Amino acid sequence: MLESAPPALTDDAVLGGRLRLLQPARGHRAGHDAILLAAAVPAAPGERAADLGAGIGTAGLAVAARVPGLSMVLVEIDPGLAALAAENARRNGLDDRVSAAAADIGDIGRANGPPELPADRFDQVLCNPPFLDPGRHAASPDPDKRRAHLPERPRGDWIAAALRLLTPGGTLTLIERADALAGVLADLDVRWGAIEIVPVHPRPGAPASRVLVRARKGRRTPLALLPALVLADVAGRPSEAADAVLRSGAALPA
Template sequence: MSEAAHITEDAFLGGQLRLRQKRSGHRAGHDAILLAAATEARPGDRVVDFGAGIGTAGLALARRVPRIGLSLVEIDPELAELARANAAANALAAEIIVLDVTAEAPAFAANGLSPDSVDVVLMNPPFNDPARHRGSPDQGRHTAHVAKEETLHAWVHAARRILRSNGVLTLIWRADGIAEVLAALSRGFGGLAILPVHGEAGRPAIRVLVRAVKGSRAPTRLLPGLMLNDEQGVSKKEVIEILEGRAALPLVEP
């Protein structure tokens, strides 16, 4: 099979974004698009997407918010090259940085990510619990999905380091791990807004989207849950608008 046969091109945001990705292994989906829709940014902001993969979340945000300075940080060189190609193919400006998010400050600084230099960080870290989740034999998929015990704290620490005061971090995590999120954000962040995401109405949440502000002392807000599908399993109209890039989530302040 040729190299091209291992790659698919898929439409996101109702066709506003077309992305090439590997046919096997981790593939972009709703989580990345929801993360982008939950991320607040303004033209001129410096925005960094941790664990960007093929660039889905960062590029979806850049499609919604023009003229951001976007950096896509990805540890896998092959995915980073796909992200570079995807940015170019969609005429979206993005800097591609091959870097381990858990690296120390000098490695970040060497790549232009100095302390207190960024307005917005968004991230979709590996979040499956290795004690309860059997990892995929595909190494790329395993790396993208399964968290080590220190993963979330390390990623939040890196975000805190590069964010300016009052900079905003937005992340997505599994809903049953909300205690881990609150613990990781307890140092240096406040003003949390938490949006539970339910796969179906009447069922427990499967994800949480969290917005946190560096240095804020504002109280935490728990927002009404987002139901992706109704009782019959049909996608709700407001969710379709979000996934097609025609609406943002309530974590984005007007």
């Protein structure tokens, strides 16, 4: 139990102070992508959710803080970050329904996998998979930042893990670079449907920089392109919609 941040950690506020997070002072840090991902998860009270590649738990904790009665497992391969995620759940009074598991996504949802991550039991899975192209981006010398940004597993492995965990009709929500959308859709094979896409634009008139994608296991409903989220106006001021998400923890329309 950590009552204050050790020198290698910082104690930071997100969601306008609604969450306090301990995180490494160096390496990958909590950012807007995790909060945007959390806002796109269409979770309901009493559901069961898993955050894959949770890091210190930012996205999963943001969902749990917004949805009363939701249970959440924060899944992170790095045991140190998984321990921080568990501590962040405790510090925010969410540890009665949020836990952390140090696990590889290749093992979850399998007969010999972690017992807290059984197959076909989760209503929601969210993930922010590493999405920099190693052929176009130099690897960071920091191992935590390198693991967070450059994929050691293809995106399809993350989607396959979500498929194992979800109940029939359960929802996968992920965030990706906008220029990777074609690859995301290719990885969402015939076992997925009811795909919804929310483009995220940095400002009016600018190309989308991110896409939020939702897909449901075993559904056949056609794809839908939903209204875009624009983060700032032409002067760089946060938009009303972005402010509601990033500061107040509001959900995007489901």
